Structures are given as C-alpha cells and as structure tokens.
Amino acid sequence: MTHYSTLLADVVYFPLNDFGPAMKGMIIGGLGIFHVFVAQFAIGGGLLMCYFQWLAMTGREPHARQFLDGFYKVLVLISFVVGAVTGVGMWFTSIQISPVTIGVMIDQFHWLWATEWTFFCLEVGAGYAFYRYAQYLNDKARLTLLIFYAFAAWMSLFWINGILAFQLTPGGWHDDNTALWQGFFNPTYFPTLFFRTVTCMVIASLAACVVINAMPGLEREDRRRLILRCAHFMVMIVLMPVFGLWFLAVIPADSRSWVMGGSAAMTMFANISIGATILIGGYAVIGLFMQRLYINGATATLLMALAFGATAGGEFVREGIRKPYTIRKELYSNSITPDQVATLRKIGSVTNDPYPVRNQEQYPNEQVILGQKVYRFQCSVCHTIEGANGLMHLTGAWDKDMLRKNIAKLQHLKTFMPPFSGNALELEALVQRIDWQNEGQPETWPISNDPAVLEQNRKWLDEAGTQPGWPKALARTE
Numbered sequence: 001m002t003h004y005s006t007l008l009a010d011v012v013y014f015p016l017n018d019f020g021p022a023m024k025g026m027i028i029g030g031l032g033i034f035h036v037f038v039a040q041f042a043i044g045g046g047l048l049m050c051y052f053q054w055l056a057m058t059g060r061e062p063h064a065r066q067f068l069d070g071f072y073k074v075l076v077l078i079s080f081v082v083g084a085v086t087g088v089g090m091w092f093t094s095i096q097i098s099p100v101t102i103g104v105m106i107d108q109f110h111w112l113w114a115t116e117w118t119f120f121c122l123e124v125g126a127g128y129a130f131y132r133y134a135q136y137l138n139d140k141a142r143l144t145l146l147i148f149y150a151f152a153a154w155m156s157l158f159w160i161n162g163i164l165a166f167q168l169t170p171g172g173w174h175d176d177n178t179a180l181w182q183g184f185f186n187p188t189y190f191p192t193l194f195f196r197t198v199t200c201m202v203i204a205s206l207a208a209c210v211v212i213n214a215m216p217g218l219e220r221e222d223r224r225r226l227i228l229r230c231a232h233f234m235v236m237i238v239l240m241p242v243f244g245l246w247f248l249a250v251i252p253a254d255s256r257s258w259v260m261g262g263s264a265a266m267t268m269f270a271n272i273s274i275g276a277t278i279l280i281g282g283y284a285v286i287g288l289f290m291q292r293l294y295i296n297g298a299t300a301t302l303l304m305a306l307a308f309g310a311t312a313g314g315e316f317v318r319e320g321i322r323k324p325y326t327i328r329k330e331l332y333s334n335s336i337t338p339d340q341v342a343t344l345r346k347i348g349s350v351t352n353d354p355y356p357v358r359n360q361e362q363y364p365n366e367q368v369i370l371g372q373k374v375y376r377f378q379c380s381v382c383h384t385i386e387g388a389n390g391l392m393h394l395t396g397a398w399d400k401d402m403l404r405k406n407i408a409k410l411q412h413l414k415t416f417m418p419p420f421s422g423n424a425l426e427l428e429a430l431v432q433r434i435d436w437q438n439e440g441q442p443e444t445w446p447i448s449n450d451p452a453v454l455e456q457n458r459k460w461l462d463e464a465g466t467q468p469g470w471p472k473a474l475a476r477t478e
C-alpha cells in the first residue's frame with residue numbers, strides 16, 4: 001500500500017481539548033446534524049423554487065410567484081446565514097476534535113474541496129442576485145438564476161458527499177492511497193447521494209408548508225393548492241427505503257451488524273430515524289397526495305421536527321457505524337493508524353506527546369498524570385471520565401484486575417473500540433488513573449510498580465494482539 005499522506009505514516013500529536021461532560025462526538029455530531037439539516041433544506045429549496053417558477057411561467061399556479069417571494073427570503077436567510085455560520089463551525093470543531101482525520105482528508109481531497117467551494121460561490125452569487133433583483137427580472141431570467149442556484153447547491157452536495165461516504169467505505173483507495181477517484185466514487189457514494197437528494201426535497205417541501213401557512217393575504221383554498229404542489233415533492237420519500245437498503249447492502253458487514261442489533265444505541269437511533277420517516281411518508285403519501293388533506297402550520301412544524309429527528313438519527317448512525325475508524329481500516333477514531341499500534345505498544349503511545357496534562361496539581365502522582373495523558377490520547381475522543389459515555393459509569397464496579405485485563409483487550413471487549421495502543425506501563429498508569437477516580441480521588445495514591453503486575457499486563461496485551469477485534473467476532477457469528 002502506498003501511503004500518500006504523511007499524517008498516516010507517522011504519529012502526529014495535536015493539542016487535545018476536553019469539553020467537560022459532553023463527549024467530543026456529541027459536539028461535532030450536534031453541530032453537524034444541524035448543519036446538514038440546514039444545508040439539505042437549502043438544496044431542496046433551490047429545486048422547489050425552480051418548480052414553482054415553472055408553475056408560475058406556465059400559468060399552472062396563479063399564486064406561485066407570491067409563494068416564491070415569501071419562500072426565498074426564508075431560504076436565503078437560513079441557508080446563507082445559518083448555513084455559513086454552522087459550515088465554518090464544522091471546520092472549527094473538526095479541527096478541534098479530529099485534526100488528523102480532517103488533515104488526511106484535506107491532503108487527499110484538496111482540489112475537490114476547492115471545487116466544492118467554487119460551486120458554493122456560484123450558489124451564493126446566484127441566490128443573492130435573485131434575492132436582490134428578482135422583482136426587476138423577467139420570468140426567463142428568474143428561472144435561469146434559480147436553476148443556477150439549485151444546480152450549484154446540489155453540486156456542493158455532489159462533492160461533499162463523496163468525501164463523507166469515503167470515510168466509511170474508502171473503496172479501492174485502500175490499496176492505493178493515490179487512487180483519488182476510487183476513494184471518491186466509493187461503494188456508498190451513489191446510495192447516499194440519492195438518499196440525501198430525496199431528503200433535501202422532503203425537508204424543503206415541509207418547510208414550504210410552514211411558510212405557506214404563514215404567508216398573509218391567501219385564501220384557504222389557495223394555500224391548499226400550493227400545499228398540494230409541495231406534496232409532489234414530498235412523495236419522493238417513497239424512494240427512501242430503496243436507497244436506504246442499497247446503502248445497507250454495500251456497507252461493511254461489521255458496520256451493518258451494529259445497526260441490526262449489534263449495538264443497542266445504533267439500532268435504536270436507526271429505528272427512530274426509520275420510524276420518523278415512515279410517519280412523515282405516511283402523512284405525505286396518504287394524507288396529502290391521496291386524500292388531498294390540508295396541512296396547517298402546527299402540523300407542518302411538527303412534521304419538520306420529525307424530519308429533524310430522522311436526520312439526526314440517520315447522521316448519528318452513519319457516523320457511529322464507522323467505529324472504531326474515522327477512515328475505515330486506515331485511521332482509528334483516536335487518530336492512531338492500525339499500522340502504528342504495534343510500534344506504540346513498544347515505545348509507549350504518549351512518550352513523544354509534547355503537550356502536558358492540564359491542571360497537573362489535581363492529580364496525586366506522576367503515574368496518574370501519565371494515565372490521564374494516555375486517556376486523553378487514546379480514549380477521550382469517544383469517552384469522558386464522568387459525563388457522557390463516562391469511564392466511571394462503565395467501570396465503576398470493576399476491580400483493578402478487571403480494568404487491566406479488559407483495557408488490555410479493548411478491541412475484543414467491544415469490537416467498535418480500537419486496540420489499546422500503549423505499553424504495559426501505560427496500561428497500568430491508565431488503570432490507576434481510572435481507579436483513583438472511582439475510589440473518590442484521594443489525596444495520596446500509591447504508585448503501582450509491582451513487576452508481576454506489569455508482567456501480567458504484558459501477557460494480556462500480547463494475547464489481545466494489535467489487530468482490530470472485529471474479524472474474529474464476525475467469524476464467530478457467520
């Protein structure tokens with residue numbers, strides 16, 4: 001395998017921050033879900049505006065223009081302001097939480113990201129021109145601007161989707177890290193692109209129903225007609241199971257097993273997402289499309305909230321089933337590559353980490369400080385000490401030997417964790433750090449340096465091996 005990125009060749013240390021009781025994944029996930037929702041609204045909104053402009057031009061819908069005037073203000077405000085603020089926020093949080101992952105992806109996809117940015121410029125230019133000048137333009141010019149806007153917005157999805165899908169299924173890029181297009185058009189590229197396109201259309205049409213209800217000067221019958229037009233967009237939701245199943249069929253077997261019961265959290269979130277989608281779909285297809293019901297502002301808002309829930313669940317699952325990797329088989333979530341584990345087992349994972357532990361005076365001895373450093377480097381991306389997915393909650397009742405053995409064999413304890421990547425001394429330091437906290441943080445704490453204990457740690461680490469845990473677990477279930 002050719003390692004093109006130097007970030008994958010050597011261990012690179014970055015300063016790591018702690019976000020208190022919130023898990024790092026929650027910080028990046030929370031902002032990410034919000035950003036994705038807003039961005040998908042912007043893309044679907046562009047497509048929906050093209051449709052209504054066409055309805056207006058062909059005389060099919062007398063109030064189409066009025067709708068456009070109301071809708072694009074909301075769209076521009078949300079997509080330009082909230083979209084841009086959260087988009088830049090995504091860069092900031094990614095760099096804070098997973099600098100190596102984002103570094104590798106910038107390394108690989110530099111020019112693709114630059115290409116995405118040019119489409120973003122086009123989107124903003126066309127959108128703003130419409131916002132500012134639509135009232136002075138003729139229909140043809142309006143439609144042209146809207147098509148530019150919608151095309152550019154969708155193209156930004158086209159580019160970013162490849163980079164996101166790559167993380168779970170890098171495809172042929174595995175064998176050759178310079179095979180850029182194989183990594184980009186990877187096995188989950190098309191199912192996720194189509195799935196997201198439908199999501200965009202559904203979110204935008206739900207938002208449109210909220211806007212239509214809030215627009216002044218319309219008769220109920222006018223609103224009803226406009227809403228039924230939106231329903232034409234919303235029924236695309238029936239395609240979701242097709243793309244969803246396609247996605248499930250091409251993801252790696254271990255990832256699939258998490259959603260199908262292997263991980264309670266993943267399975268639950270997947271079901272929440274599917275349940276919410278079925279509710280929206282049922283309303284759209286049966287209520288709006290078949291029975292031609294009216295949908296009032298409150299119901300439309302509720303459906304929007306459900307759509308947000310479905311998006312949140314879906315994104316959570318997409319991110320979660322990649323564990324223990326951020327780039328499958330290439331980079332673990334804690335920024336260590338599978339190839340580096342064996343070396344770090346020998347030299348120690350934080351021996352070369354130049355960043356000192358914060359507030360050292362609060363720890364009782366050097367060993368516990370070392371343990372904190374090991375925790376920070378290897379575990380803190382997925383765990384906190386006392387908060388979400390807190391190690392105290394998970395190990396509160398364990399004795400020292402349980403801690404030693406289970407952490408030594410971390411990748412077998414739960415296969416969505418990477419192998420422990422430190423030496424026997426670091427393992428002991430981490431155990432002492434956790435146990436010290438579990439015992440109520442006493443002021444004095446003995447240093448643990450019994451050679452027999454370290455020898456046992458070494459044995460357990462050797463038994464665990466340096467490979468990821470999943471192939472063994474999978475072989476057993478197959």
Ligand code: HEC
Nearest residue numbers: 323324333334378379382394395407413414416417418420
């Ligand atoms: C890729 C993310 C990830 C990393 C890195 C990670 N863990 Fe975990 N760990 C998890 C998840 C997810 C769980 C499941 C929590 C649950 O069952 O609710 C878990 C569970 C655990 C458990 C409880 C297991 C059980 O069966 O009860 C322990 C102990 C644990 N982790 C320790 C660690 C330690 C120590 C480190 C660092 C050396 C670490 N983990 C690194 C994600 C991770």
